[in-house]
Amino acid sequence: RRTAAVIPAAGRGVRLGPGAPKALRALGGTPMLIHAVRAMARSRAVHLVVVVAPPDGAAEVRRLLDEHPLPDRTELLVVPGGDTRQESVAAGLAALPDDITCVLVHDAARPLVPVDTVDAVVEAVRDGAPAVVPALPLADTVKEVEPGKPGEPEPVVATPERARLRAVQTPQGFDLATLRRAHEAVAVSGEGATDDAGMVERLGTTVVVVPGHEEAFKVTRPLDLVLAEAVLARRRA
């Protein structure tokens, strides 16, 4: 059974502030995308990495990847992405060769995920789960609100019991046929989704959670860059 990792890296990263596409910004002097690709290639279970580049940035991404070679056992493909994360993932899935049966989808924006987390996700898929997400309990209490006009206070609708909530990370792992079906169904219905497992849930297929890792956090806002630099510095010490 061969496993591929699809890395959507076509986002602009506007919440991070002005500058290059998020995946190409440097962490510890190396682009975030390179960290993310290495994090996948570090797993001996991953045979192929597919990077989904900004539509106008595939050549630049290819050049970057050539400058940072992977272990010989890891194959690499670069494909252009789309306007939404979902379309970018679909472009990556479309590029997978026929001998792939298990696929990971990993955000370029989670450059520091440890290899043990990657391995745990692959193992759960190989053990028979059609969809697996790494996740952590929440520190904050979460409230559902009725979104109002910007600047106006928003009424609270509900407070879900915190102990039953999990914040999900990537890589999310799937039986490839299941994830392809989920993407086709969503493309037909026209509904959006912020994560791949959510699309599989809509098929009525069970998604399971395995323990995530605090270093698999998503680099979204400027403060996340400070944290990521600190994690890298601690690893290098």
Ligand code: C5P
């Ligand atoms: O915007 P968000 O943080 O949800 O993005 C998650 C991941 O999806 C990032 O790695 C980003 O580069 C990727 N993405 C993409 N194509 C888009 C939008 C986001 O590949 N059109």
